[in-house]
Amino acid sequence: MRIMVLGGDGFCGWATSLHLSDQGAEVTIVDNFARRDAETELGAESLTPIVPLDERLDAWHAVSGHSIGFRQIDVARDPQGLRDAIVEIEPTAIVHFAEQRAAPYSMRSPDHKRYTVDNNVSASHNLLSILAEVAPATHLVHLGTMGVYGYGANGKPFQIPEGYVSATLRSGNHVFEKEIMYPPDPGSVYHMTKTLDALLFYFYAKNDSLRITDLHQGIVWGTTTDQTERDERLVNRFDYDGDYGTVLNRFLMQAAVGHPLTVHGTGGQTRAFIHIRDTVRCIELAIDNPPATGDRVNIMNQLTETHRVRDLAELVSRLTGAEIQYLDNPRKEKAENNLLAANANLRNLGLDPTHLSEGLLHEVIAIAEKYADRCQFSRMASTAKW
């Protein structure tokens, strides 16, 4: 099986590329190093040291005997380069991670908003238009986010479905029953780009019969997979800064370096989570179970559990003795929300969820402790406010 991983130098993309290669797939990474450029712009590197991609790929070849190819292409700005690569490689599936993925980064300034929309929407649309032209049978697996659904149904408990919901539409005396995409409610420009992606996918599945899976992923935690552990140069990203750091990893890292756990607002936000080991497994399952030509977009929720942010902070505090510090919430959102989300699709395909456990939390703390001297305390707080 030939697989292109767009955004394969990033956090989820790197772990996925190694996992698929380990299973014998011929993997080609496409990346423009935008994430490495953002590190330079923000003055905030991954806590774990990330060597240049060619060194990562050499290390992988040395420990596994497998080669992973690489093309440096800006998927948003170089459609010709992307088209040429797809024509040459003839991939069975393309996994699309190549987007700007931080909500705070997308809200830093008007320029950052424009960049996030231009980059993410153009990347997805370039890919779709090329697939429709030269590779309509190739399965596209895209990483979306649980954040597209918004949080809560006017305070009522309601299970967020996997993409589609049956609706009764009323207009005057007319009533129409229809299965529609769950109405999106993005909370940042970043999340909004994923809702725009969803409409692009809907159109290309309908009009060009493209085969598309959209995985609405929760917040990824952890850093290590079976493959990244095999050599120091294969270590994965560990983002903890105010823009790219995600909540549970940030708490674990703060505990490791003796910083209080910074909770935004009351910490009453409930979020969906998944461990990086399950992320790679979900993508493998999605690749192995493509929709048929002519099917609607296959939307699956890629999460294994939900947690309230202050409960996570209290758990990490109990395990490590770290203090908890409550800060003003930089986001415009409800102080408290419930979150009930379906995830039967990936479970039915064979996902055996990794749940939050003390052992795994300690594993992440150990990684953070190992690289604690690289921590820049001044980069931990979120500067974007909206």
Ligand SMILES: NC(=O)c1ccc[n+]([C@@H]2O[C@H](COP(=O)([O-])OP(=O)(O)OC[C@H]3O[C@@H](n4cnc5c(N)ncnc54)[C@H](O)[C@@H]3O)[C@@H](O)[C@H]2O)c1
């Ligand atoms: N990390 C999470 O917690 C999380 C949660 C939900 C969804 N996701 C989704 O998963 C995907 C990957 O997230 P991540 O955490 O690995 O992000 P990341 O920033 O670590 O990786 C993204 C990669 O895409 C590359 N990229 C960006 N724009 C590109 C372009 N125009 N051309 C080529 N390459 C480009 C970047 O250089 C980077 O290597 C994102 O789309 C994100 O929305 C991530």
